[in-house]
Amino acid sequence: xxxxxxxxxxxTAVLAAVLVLFYAPILVVAVNALNQxxxxxxWGGGTLRxxxxxxxxxxxxGDFGTSALIAAATTILSVAIALTTVxxxxxxxxxxxxxxxxxxxxxxxxxxxVTAVGLFLLFRRFGIEMGLVPxxxxxxxxxxxxxxxxxxxxxxxxxxxxxxxxxxxxxxPWRTFRRVTLPLLAxxxxxxxxxxxxxxxxxxxxxxxLSGSSVETLPxxxxxxxxxxVTPEVxxxxxxxxxxxxxxxxxxxxxxxxxxxxxxxxxxxxxxDDE
Amino acid sequence: xxxxxxxxQTKAKAAAVRRLPPRWGGWLLAVPPMLFTLLFFLAPLVxxxxxxxxxxxxxxxxxxxxxxxxxxxxxxxxxYLSGLIRSLVLxxxxxxxxxxxxxxxxxxxxxxxxxxxxxxxxxxxxxxxISFVVRNYAWLTLLGPRGLVTRLLTAVHLTGPGQDLRYTTxxxxxxxxxxxxxxxxxxxxxxxxxxxxxxxxxxxxxxxxALATVRRVILPLSMPGFIAGILLVGIxxxxxxxxxxxxxxxxxxxxxxxxxxQFLGVGDIPVGSAIATALMGLMLVLLLATRRRVRQLExxx
Amino acid sequence: MTNDTSAPAKATANPxxxxxxxxxxxxxxxxxxxxxxxxxxxxxxxxxxxxxxxFFSFIGPSGCGKTTTLRMIAGLEDATSGQILLSxxxxxxxxAHRRNVHTVFQSYALFPHLTVAENIAxxxxxxxxxxxxxxxxxxxxxxxxxxxxRQNARPRELSGGMQQRVALxxxxxxxxxxxxxxxxxxxxxxxxxxxxxxxxxTVQQEVxxxxxxxxxDQEEAFSMSDRVGVMNAGELVQVxxxxxxxxxxxxxxxxxxxxxxxxLPARVLGRSGNTVEAxxxxxxxxxxxxxxxxxxxxxxxxxxxxxxxxxxxxAGPGCLVTDVSFEGPQTSLGLRTADGIALTIVVPSHxxxxxxxxxxxxxxxxxxxxxxxxAA
Numbered sequence: 001x002x003x004x005x006x007x008x009x010x011x012t013a014v015l016a017a018v019l020v021l022f023y024a025p026i027l028v029v030a031v032n033a034l035n036q037x038x039x040x041x042x043w044g045g046g047t048l049r050x051x052x053x054x055x056x057x058x059x060x061x062g063d064f065g066t067s068a069l070i071a072a073a074t075t076i077l078s079v080a081i082a083l084t085t086v087x088x089x090x091x092x093x094x095x096x097x098x099x100x101x102x103x104x105x106x107x108x109x110x111x112x113x114v115t116a117v118g119l120f121l122l123f124r125r126f127g128i129e130m131g132l133v134p135x136x137x138x139x140x141x142x143x144x145x146x147x148x149x150x151x152x153x154x155x156x157x158x159x160x161x162x163x164x165x166x167x168x169x170x171x172x173p174w175r176t177f178r179r180v181t182l183p184l185l186a187x188x189x190x191x192x193x194x195x196x197x198x199x200x201x202x203x204x205x206x207x208x209x210l211s212g213s214s215v216e217t218l219p220x221x222x223x224x225x226x227x228x229x230v231t232p233e234v235x236x237x238x239x240x241x242x243x244x245x246x247x248x249x250x251x252x253x254x255x256x257x258x259x260x261x262x263x264x265x266x267x268x269x270x271x272x273d274d275e
Numbered sequence: 276x277x278x279x280x281x282x283x284q285t286k287a288k289a290a291a292v293r294r295l296p297p298r299w300g301g302w303l304l305a306v307p308p309m310l311f312t313l314l315f316f317l318a319p320l321v322x323x324x325x326x327x328x329x330x331x332x333x334x335x336x337x338x339x340x341x342x343x344x345x346x347x348x349x350x351x352x353x354x355y356l357s358g359l360i361r362s363l364v365l366x367x368x369x370x371x372x373x374x375x376x377x378x379x380x381x382x383x384x385x386x387x388x389x390x391x392x393x394x395x396x397x398x399x400x401x402x403x404x405i406s407f408v409v410r411n412y413a414w415l416t417l418l419g420p421r422g423l424v425t426r427l428l429t430a431v432h433l434t435g436p437g438q439d440l441r442y443t444t445x446x447x448x449x450x451x452x453x454x455x456x457x458x459x460x461x462x463x464x465x466x467x468x469x470x471x472x473x474x475x476x477x478x479x480x481x482x483x484x485a486l487a488t489v490r491r492v493i494l495p496l497s498m499p500g501f502i503a504g505i506l507l508v509g510i511x512x513x514x515x516x517x518x519x520x521x522x523x524x525x526x527x528x529x530x531x532x533x534x535x536x537q538f539l540g541v542g543d544i545p546v547g548s549a550i551a552t553a554l555m556g557l558m559l560v561l562l563l564a565t566r567r568r569v570r571q572l573e574x575x576x
Numbered sequence: 577m578t579n580d581t582s583a584p585a586k587a588t589a590n591p592x593x594x595x596x597x598x599x600x601x602x603x604x605x606x607x608x609x610x611x612x613x614x615x616x617x618x619x620x621x622x623x624x625x626x627x628x629x630x631f632f633s634f635i636g637p638s639g640c641g642k643t644t645t646l647r648m649i650a651g652l653e654d655a656t657s658g659q660i661l662l663s664x665x666x667x668x669x670x671x672a673h674r675r676n677v678h679t680v681f682q683s684y685a686l687f688p689h690l691t692v693a694e695n696i697a698x699x700x701x702x703x704x705x706x707x708x709x710x711x712x713x714x715x716x717x718x719x720x721x722x723x724x725x726r727q728n729a730r731p732r733e734l735s736g737g738m739q740q741r742v743a744l745x746x747x748x749x750x751x752x753x754x755x756x757x758x759x760x761x762x763x764x765x766x767x768x769x770x771x772x773x774x775x776x777x778t779v780q781q782e783v784x785x786x787x788x789x790x791x792x793d794q795e796e797a798f799s800m801s802d803r804v805g806v807m808n809a810g811e812l813v814q815v816x817x818x819x820x821x822x823x824x825x826x827x828x829x830x831x832x833x834x835x836x837x838x839x840l841p842a843r844v845l846g847r848s849g850n851t852v853e854a855x856x857x858x859x860x861x862x863x864x865x866x867x868x869x870x871x872x873x874x875x876x877x878x879x880x881x882x883x884x885x886x887x888x889x890x891a892g893p894g895c896l897v898t899d900v901s902f903e904g905p906q907t908s909l910g911l912r913t914a915d916g917i918a919l920t921i922v923v924p925s926h927x928x929x930x931x932x933x934x935x936x937x938x939x940x941x942x943x944x945x946x947x948x949x950x951a952a
Contacts, residue, residue: 008383011379011380011386014380015395018460022399022402024417025411025413025417026402028416085305088308092302096305106316109507109562110511110555112514113514114323114551114554114555114558115316117538117547117548118318118319118551121323121326122315158688162687164672166698167672167673168652169702169746169750170750184688198404201406204406204517205516205531208516208535209538219406219408222409223517223520226408226415241405242405249404
């Protein structure tokens with residue numbers, strides 16, 4: 001039917017437009033990172049000059065390290081919180097579980113300015129200096145929520161009957177966790193960790209509010225450079241950051257395929273009834 | 276009596292499968308996350324509310340607490356109010372645009388199969404993982420007087436030559452939509468995937484054209500996805516700070532920037548707190564209004 | 577109160593320990609087992625004794641409490657009150673992982689991240705057995721369940737029937753005192769189910785372990801079990817050998833459950849020894865065996881295969897044929913008498929004239945000792 005094809009081609013066209021919307025800016029940045037022309041008004045020939053510049057720039061390297069450090073700490077905290085939340089929620093009565101869920105979603109959805117500003121007040125009130133730790137806490141607030149959602153989804157699929165089976169076969173609570181629950185959760189933990197790392201590394205709002213005068217993260221540096229419209233170095237930094245993200249995504253995809261290979265679905269799914 | 280037992284039986288079975296025996300010390304595990312959430316999530320929000328009733332002394336920058344409604348009154352006048360309203364309007368328009376664009380996109384993806392579908396999904400998600408700063412900075416380049424987009428629009432006579440499209444409301448809109456679109460597409464897609472294909476067959480069998488099927492069957496059944504998308508986009512977008520900072524050119528255009536100025540700029544923390552609390556309240560209202568749908572939200576997420 | 581009909585039915589209540597052989601302690605004993613959920617009892621007053629090496633099945637409709645009872649024996653659910661004894665020891669408060677009882681789950685619950693051999697070896701590894709012993713026991717078990725050659729496969733690569741056997745092997749290799757099976761064959765198609773029933777029965781006899789089986793399929797339970805227990809709304813209503821439960825249901829519920837569709841009103845006129853004199857609708861005064869406590873108003877259970885079909889001028893009450901359903905080896909006939917009493921009987925198809933049609937007049941006759949009286 002031609003009407004079917006018309007509907008198909010409309011939504012496909014929208015999809016194509018959306019993909020252009022997403023990737024055109026990224027491509028432009030990548031291209032400009034290699035652009036000789038520093039006014040970026042036209043293509044001035046290829047060069048690696050900007051990359052050399054940022055590698056030589058101590059401030060850039062320093063901020064990169066800071067961001068990485070914060071992201072690493074955030075990841076560890078977030079995954080730990082996610083794991084304990086998911087394991088605990090299972091054992092709580094219905095009301096407790098709902099409360100946990102609501103708080104997780106609230107952390108995901110509440111605008112970051114609100115939570116960041118609240119933390120700002122909290123630390124000020126108790127005389128804690130803004131800096132590394134407040135930033136880490138700010139990041140962990142929402143990264144742990146993302147991590148919890150990821151781990152929760154996986155846990156729902158694998159827990160319950162597997163822990164029962166393990167107990168039935170003689171494994172106590174700790175042994176069950178070590179031999180059954182944890183291995184089955186592992187891929188989700190990896191994904192949650194990578195997610196947390198990425199979101200923490202790229203974070204702006206919490207970092208701005210909670211870093212104080214002593215700490216600067218890479219996104220903060222970039223924001224400053226953009227405002228001052230200094231040089232196209234920003235493009236090079238952006239490409240570097242994007243490369244890291246792509247590496248992370250590749251790792252996630254690999255981890256996801258491992259999970260699929262490990263067989264998360266019920267041992268009965270997809271089993272054929274023939275001999 | 277027998278029926279009562281039977282229902283209790285089924286409930287017991289369901290509950291026993293879902294919940295593990297409590298003697299496995301679940302309460303101990305709950306302590307770290309509960310402590311963290313209480314201290315760093317709930318306490319700050321309470322503090323915000325308290326501060327919103329305080330008053331700052333302009334000379335000493337000391338804050339006196341009390342049931343001061345001055346800050347809240349200040350929200351009603353000029354600068355703050357217009358900023359708040361502009362924020363809300365921008366968010367609303369962005370969210371609607373996301374929904375309008377997101378639906379056909381999700382539809383196209385759900386029509387793809389196997390490998391292609393996975394690739395498409397990744398293609399949609401990956402940009403969300405690239406920092407907002409990078410993506411929106413790119414728009415600055417594209418929307419400048421010599422930028423590609425500007426040149427394109429000039430070619431189709433939608434704008435004059437050499438027009439600087441940066442630092443406008445339109446630029447912010449473009450940034451918002453392109454940044455938040457994945458968060459709208461994904462939940463709608465998930466909701467679509469849950470539609471029983473047999474239902475679509477039934478629609479065709481009953482004589483609905485493809486267009487009518489989309490309008491009368493797929494759209495309503497994707498509603499949980501829309502709700503999730505609207506929440507995931509609308510709420511964070513209201514407090515967006517990064518995008519207006521970059522594409523708004525330092526002019527205070529949205530609530531996020533206003534709050535930032537109050538706290539780290541001007542220093543009128545009580546007013547900033549009031550604005551933040553107002554934002555929080557708005558979000559709570561939105562969440563409560565869709566509370567019935569939260570269950571479906573869980574499924575979709 | 578549990579009705580045990582493993583001994584010939586008496587008009588009075590049976591002594592409770594008919595199930596135990598003299599000198600053998602029961603391998604599993606349930607005493608007044610009760611499980612409450614939100615104030616309502618989902619299992620109530622269950623008393624049971626199982627011999628070593630017995631194949632026992634719990635049967636009953638969905639929600640009757642059979643799975644809950646099984647899970648309590650396994651330790652996966654706590655009993656609200658009552659006791660569970662394994663080989664004489666009270667294990668009611670002992671957690672699941674310390675009971676020498678293992679389960680074959682309805683969904684198999686094979687660990688997806690382990691191979692077949694690793695799954696089977698799971699419990700043995702937990703017991704810290706030496707490696708060689710584990711390998712030997714696993715391969716012997718795999719032979720027993722006919723799975724050799726699949727040691728390194730992953731559960732998701734196997735068919736339903738094979739996964740079933742891995743689940744069986746995994747629990748059996750631990751040499752439990754009792755093996756529990758929770759509707760294990762539910763997901764299999766008919767042919768496979770028959771195969772697995774045979775395998776289970778063979779394995780059980782070879783290994784000599786007590787099996788406790790839960791199913792809603794009465795035929796399946798009857799074909800495999802030494803004894804069955806019928807449950808309804810949390811109570812264990814009748815326990816006995818399949819034939820006894822089938823021919824001598826203790827209550828109306830059990831009669832309905834095993835398919836005794838004809839229950840004619842009867843009036844009790846007197847008792848003597850094993851039998852009761854009663855006036856049964858349609859058949860008049862008869863002397864028939866009866867269940868325990870029945871009052872003056874009773875029901876006479878006429879199993880569909882019991883009445884013999886005769887020609888219109890034959891002996892016995894006359895009726896009209898209202899329905900003929902050919903079912904292959906047997907044919908189901910609906911009959912109705914002049915007084916409006918309806919009867920469903922089942923006869924071997926080959927014994928019927930091909931011209932038998934709806935509206936024909938026939939007679940039915942029964943042997944008195946094939947009837948059975950239960951309380952109304």
